[in-house]
Amino acid sequence: MPFIEIKNLRYEYYQPGCEDESSPAIKDVSLSIEKGSFVAICGINGSGKSTLAKSINGLLVPTSGKVFVDGMDTADDSNIWDIRSRVAMVFQNPDNQIVSSIVEDDVAFGPENLGIDPAEIRRRVDDALTQVGMYKHRNKGAHMLSGGQKQRIAIAGAVAMRPECIVFDEPTAMLDPKGREKIMKIIRQLNSEGITTILITHFMSEACQADRLIVMKEGQVYSDCTPMEFYSDGELVKGAGLELPPVIELRERIRQHGVDIPSTVTDENTLIEFVEKYR
Amino acid sequence: MIRDITLGQYFPAGSIIHSLDARTKILGTLLFVIELFVVDSFFGFAVLATFLAAIIAASKVPVKFIFRGLTPVFAIILFTFVINLFMSPGRVLWHWWFLTITVEGVRRAFFMAVRLVLLIIGSSMLTLCTKPIQLTDGLEKLLKPFKAIGVPSHEIALMMTIALRFIPTLMEEADKIIKAQQARGADFESGNIFRRGKALIPILIPLFVSSFRIAQELALAMEARCYNGGGGRTRMNEIHFARRDALAGVLMAASLGAAIAIRIL
Numbered sequence: 001m002p003f004i005e006i007k008n009l010r011y012e013y014y015q016p017g018c019e020d021e022s023s024p025a026i027k028d029v030s031l032s033i034e035k036g037s038f039v040a041i042c043g044i045n046g047s048g049k050s051t052l053a054k055s056i057n058g059l060l061v062p063t064s065g066k067v068f069v070d071g072m073d074t075a076d077d078s079n080i081w082d083i084r085s086r087v088a089m090v091f092q093n094p095d096n097q098i099v100s101s102i103v104e105d106d107v108a109f110g111p112e113n114l115g116i117d118p119a120e121i122r123r124r125v126d127d128a129l130t131q132v133g134m135y136k137h138r139n140k141g142a143h144m145l146s147g148g149q150k151q152r153i154a155i156a157g158a159v160a161m162r163p164e165c166i167v168f169d170e171p172t173a174m175l176d177p178k179g180r181e182k183i184m185k186i187i188r189q190l191n192s193e194g195i196t197t198i199l200i201t202h203f204m205s206e207a208c209q210a211d212r213l214i215v216m217k218e219g220q221v222y223s224d225c226t227p228m229e230f231y232s233d234g235e236l237v238k239g240a241g242l243e244l245p246p247v248i249e250l251r252e253r254i255r256q257h258g259v260d261i262p263s264t265v266t267d268e269n270t271l272i273e274f275v276e277k278y279r
Numbered sequence: 280m281i282r283d284i285t286l287g288q289y290f291p292a293g294s295i296i297h298s299l300d301a302r303t304k305i306l307g308t309l310l311f312v313i314e315l316f317v318v319d320s321f322f323g324f325a326v327l328a329t330f331l332a333a334i335i336a337a338s339k340v341p342v343k344f345i346f347r348g349l350t351p352v353f354a355i356i357l358f359t360f361v362i363n364l365f366m367s368p369g370r371v372l373w374h375w376w377f378l379t380i381t382v383e384g385v386r387r388a389f390f391m392a393v394r395l396v397l398l399i400i401g402s403s404m405l406t407l408c409t410k411p412i413q414l415t416d417g418l419e420k421l422l423k424p425f426k427a428i429g430v431p432s433h434e435i436a437l438m439m440t441i442a443l444r445f446i447p448t449l450m451e452e453a454d455k456i457i458k459a460q461q462a463r464g465a466d467f468e469s470g471n472i473f474r475r476g477k478a479l480i481p482i483l484i485p486l487f488v489s490s491f492r493i494a495q496e497l498a499l500a501m502e503a504r505c506y507n508g509g510g511g512r513t514r515m516n517e518i519h520f521a522r523r524d525a526l527a528g529v530l531m532a533a534s535l536g537a538a539i540a541i542r543i544l
Contacts, residue, residue, distance in 0.1 A: 057503060059499060059502060059503060081505055081507060084502075084503060084504075084505045085505055088503070088504070089500075089503040091496065091499070091503075093496060095448050096448075096493050096496035096497050097496070097497065097500035099440065099441065099444065099497070099500075099501060100412050100444060101289065101411040101412070101440075101444045102289070102411065102412060104515075105410065105411075108515040109504055109506075110504040110505060111513075111515070112515060113504060113505040113506050113507060113512060114505055115511045115512060115513050116513060118513060118514060118515055118516070118517055121514075121515040122515055125515060139291050140291075141288070141289060141447075142444065143448065157504060158504075
């Protein structure tokens, strides 16, 4: 059985005043995500990707349909803390998810909620801070850190709960390129250690690092394949309302000029390789 | 100026004062405040100021850092000083038009100013030397006995943690809003006090709205991290009374005794 199983998920936000016209954020989504995989979820604003993310750990309960985590139904209240301790979440705004003023106290917040023994919490907090490279900042005030550092603290807070899966909801959207690169490195590292990773992102370069790319459009799964397959198909990318990464855009234009350029060209290296061979 | 407020900020220095139990420090601060109102002479203040100076020296917090925290409240101190200076009846020292300074006024003005300064420095020592989480843990434990009569000790402590955590965030937010309004030609620096007060409304309303948005996001993040109320929670750093706390307690009791003695004698 897959780790996460979504069956005919539908979710409607309650909007006062427009009850008759319900436009659900998610219409009908069925997915399964295997343990240990690295899945990216893309889509334009309002495509339902964030709603999907919040449905996975029971922050949002399906209007209809079912979400199972490790066989547990998220709609069942008695499962909810079990599910959330297994599926941690990192949000977009680093400022608004840090609870405590001091770095290590914030990282300890999750494990404290789980009622873990103090000595064990200490161990987990130190491990988590080391993993995100923030151990030497453990006694600092959260407000003294940069955006990227705050986001690393938020990730450490999730890691300290020792979850089996982490859902990242656009974790790099508010960071500069440098901070973004560091966060992605940490995410890849965590995935290689066996944590099931679900990354919601706007950035093509980040989506390309996943094993599997799910593209959402108007509350439905628009495409579900490897990033390579998705970006090989220019029409598919445009249909999702997404922009082609510059290399792919270039490839498509070269193709329009009658050059037989293979779809395996997806990044700078493969492009340079092709151009050198073509000459 | 908005960044200068040290009130409610922790200064990591690792001194003996820092390592005291938070409960000791909370009670100590409370005692110090009481003592400030018990003594009624400049001699008493001198004794208390020496006591406070000793604590500051032991805490290893730079004096400059402490005094920087005074600048934002300087206006309040000045206001109390002026009011007391001109409004006290007694032996006339100086008189011009409607302004009268009396001997009692001068004495009282200095008296209140010194009391206020000591009060602010004394209470900011608590937050400078105590991690916010220990402060709230201490408060939670101190309030626990009152849980029986319905005091929500855990909730109060958590609210304080979050309030302290979000002071800098909300200040940044306010800074952003002020700059956005200034960029559109808002004027906060001219006109009389009423006009200036009115000019604050376009800052306060967006700040209020965004604090609700922040609260909602934070609540979601806390839920995602399995926050489920105070029941069944553990703490990474359990706080414990140690021998140094007993020693501090003796010192505190002695200072209270001294304050009462000065008052009576």
